[in-house]
Amino acid sequence: MATTHPAPALPFSPERLPTGVLVDGRWRPASGGATFAVHDPATGEVLTEVADGTPEDGLAALAAADAAMPAWRAVAPRERAELLRSVFETVTARIDEFAAVITAEGGKPLAESRAEVTYGAEFVRWYSEQAVRVGGLARTAPGGANHQLVLRRGVGPALLITPWNFPLAMATRKIAPALAAGCTVVVKPAGLTPLTTALFAEVVRAELVERGLPAGVVNVVPTSSSGALVDPLLADPRLRKLSFTGSTEVGRVLLRGAAHGVLRTSMELGGNAPFLVFEDADVPAAVQGAVQAKMRNAGQTCVAANRFLVHESVADEFARGLAAAFDDLVVGPGYAPGTTVGPLIERKAVDRVEEVVAQAVDGGARVLVGGDRPPAADLPGHFFRPTVLAGVDPGARAVQEEVFGPVAPVVTFTSEDEALALANGTEYGLVAYAYTRDVDRVFRVAERIEAGMLGINRGMVSDASAPFGGVKSSGLGREGGEAGIEEYLESLYVAL
Known part of the structure; x- marks a missing residue:
């Protein structure tokens, strides 16, 4: 990185x-x-x-x-x-x-x-x-x-x-x-x-x-x-x-x-957006969409994907691809040429992200890329490296809380019902993302997801001409x- x-x-x-x-x-x-x-x-x-x-x-x-x-x-x-x-x-x-x-x-x-x-x-x-x-x-x-x-x-x-x-x-x-x-x-x-x-x-x-x-x-x-x-x-x-x-x-x-x-x-x-990747998804496209959905403003957006729920059959491929994509990102001041990931907004935001990652690792998660702050000698501001976590416990803070930072926890599922139960298992319901090639599944997800917005095979939903908002909390x-x-x-x- x-x-x-x-x-x-x-x-x-x-x-x-x-x-x-x-x-x-x-x-x-x-x-x-x-x-x-x-x-x-x-x-x-x-x-x-x-x-x-x-x-x-x-x-x-x-x-x-x-x-x-x-x-x-x-x-x-x-x-x-x-x-x-x-x-x-x-x-x-x-x-x-x-x-x-x-x-x-x-x-x-x-x-x-x-x-x-x-x-x-x-x-x-x-x-x-x-x-x-x-x-x-x-x-x-x-x-x-x-x-x-x-x-x-x-x-x-x-x-x-x-x-x-x-x-x-x-x-x-x-x-x-x-x-x-x-x-x-x-x-x-x-x-x-x-x-x-x-x-x-x-x-x-x-x-x-x-x-x-x-x-x-x-x-x-x-x-x-x-x-x-x-x-x-x-x-x-x-x-x-x-x-x-x-x-x-x-x-x-x-x-x-x-x-x-x-x-x-x-x-x-607030939000706690699920990013669902089903077994029939175009995994490279899902990786690209995940970077877009997660990393705008270093993950500091209310519509940022917060939980990456991936079918067990493609979870390793997706996690490796996402880690490689995160590793290609360039961290630095927003005004520096080539920067693709800027700082977090303040010091306490970095402290919180660091705590969330540490708690996930203590619970058995593996850091595939990132996981820490860049050296202060290189970047003295409020920076945290883009991070992918695999094998994350669904009860970890990284999954249960809105991280508001550049951290992507990957959680696996085995069935569509389990995926939707995980996606809806939160008090929040602002936005959700789903990658699948199955048209029937698209409509099933749209009917059952508890969110005010849904992105299908894309990592961005915001548009001035469309209604923006959520349900539940x-x-x-x-x-x-x-x-x-x-x-x-x-x-x-x-x-x-």
């Missing part, structure tokens, strides 16, 4: 980025004047300081969003659509700038960061097209005595809480449908990667100003204390919608907080596709 040596960081000019709180169209310092540091995970060095938003800043942002809501809801759908289309074109034209910021604060290889910009921008384009397609209903009541009219309108000011691992795509996946539906927003970006979200918000802010539209439509409040900021917002009757992407544990806390105001909620929570609601804008709309029934 190759490693790249630290290279000079890509041109990064934090002084050109907004680092304050955005309230009512103006970037300003936090009300208390405090800041917190944003680090480069490839080196641990500080990139810049960002305003540490307070509860007062959050409430000011909500006040701005609430004040702008009537005027924004009244803006013609076509005008909202054209604004979003212009934002899409701006982000696409500035792909290198956005990718550089994503890599600097998140550690992704530049190629992955560019792919995120393309993916994230696609949500803006998609919802620019959906803004003018919000349907309604007009019909004669069944009894014939009156007519029924159903209007659709934005639900109200929305609090959007985004994760660190896709700082652009997760922001656009929430902001774009909210704006298309006629909602105003308060965005709380992840404290680990707030710069990309701020850069996108500045693009939207500038577009709003240029068009003479309400300044408080998009507000952003970074903070180092999420609970202190969010709790007062959830308790405020002006807030009508909450959308969160993150862990199931935090999601449960937010749902309890949202219950008081009976808020509309969207929750995209993996969340509520959907983002993307036609379903995504529905999360920000309410119905008004008029009896005529």
Whole structure:
């Protein structure tokens, strides 16, 4: 397994980025004047300081969003659509700038960061097209005595809480449908990667100003204390919608907080994705798909394959092929030429991955490749080598928990029923992957799998035009596709 040596960081000019709180169209310092540091995970060095938003800043942002809501809801759908289309074109034209910021604060290889910009921008384009397609209903009541009219309108000011691992795509996946539906927003970006979200918000802010539209439509409040900021917002009757992407544990806390105001909620929570390889699979293709499903962002994605459930007849072939593919990956800073696997986001993430691997090995698993950190003298940041584990006990933490790192545990099965029992034997149900040539089996798996998404003979499912979300403890609601804008709309029934 190759490693790249630290290279000079890509041109990064934090002084050109907004680092304050955005309230009512103006970037300003936090009300208390405090800041917190944003680090480069490839080196641990500080990139810049960002305003540490307070509860007062959050409430000011909500006040701005609430004040702008009537005027924004009244803006013609076509005008909202054209604004979003212009934002899409701006982000696409500035792909290198956005990718550089994503890599600097998140550690992704530049190629992955560019792919995120393309993916994230696609949500803006998609919802620019959906803004003018919000349907309604007009019909004669069944009894014939009156007519029924159903209007659709934005639900109200929305609090959007985004994760660190896709700082652009997760922001656009929430902001774009909210704006298309006629909602105003308060965005709380992840404290680990707030710069990309701020850069996108500045693009939207500038577009709003240029068009003479309400300044408080998009507000952003970074903070180092999420609970202190969010709790007062959830308790405020002006807030009508909450959308969160993150862990199931935090999601449960937010749902309890949202219950008081009976808020509309969207929750995209944790996962423990099974990757099933049946005995009739094209094993080389499955290996290729497994690398794609596992190793994006060094395994730090909610849709990353977490458990590799492989039929015993092809398990050795698959494990050897996956180990060889992992061994070809190049570990290093995301801005270094040739890097295919960047760092984990912070030191404690590396510590956790190391513990999970050690526990699996203590339980009898074999390390086929990786299994440790690269020497700090070569890579001083938060790195862990891509790892394949064979002979893993199904009860190991590597199988039972969402690892969120570059570790692929291989577990064998003997029958389709056993495979599905293993796949469904978790509280999570975000996504699953399956490799098989049997068309009948494809439909059996689709009917029995407990997941919100299923990839068949492919290691990637995400698409801006498709509904993204899970079942069980993996969340509520959907983002993307036609379903995504529905999360920000309410119905008004008029009896005529």
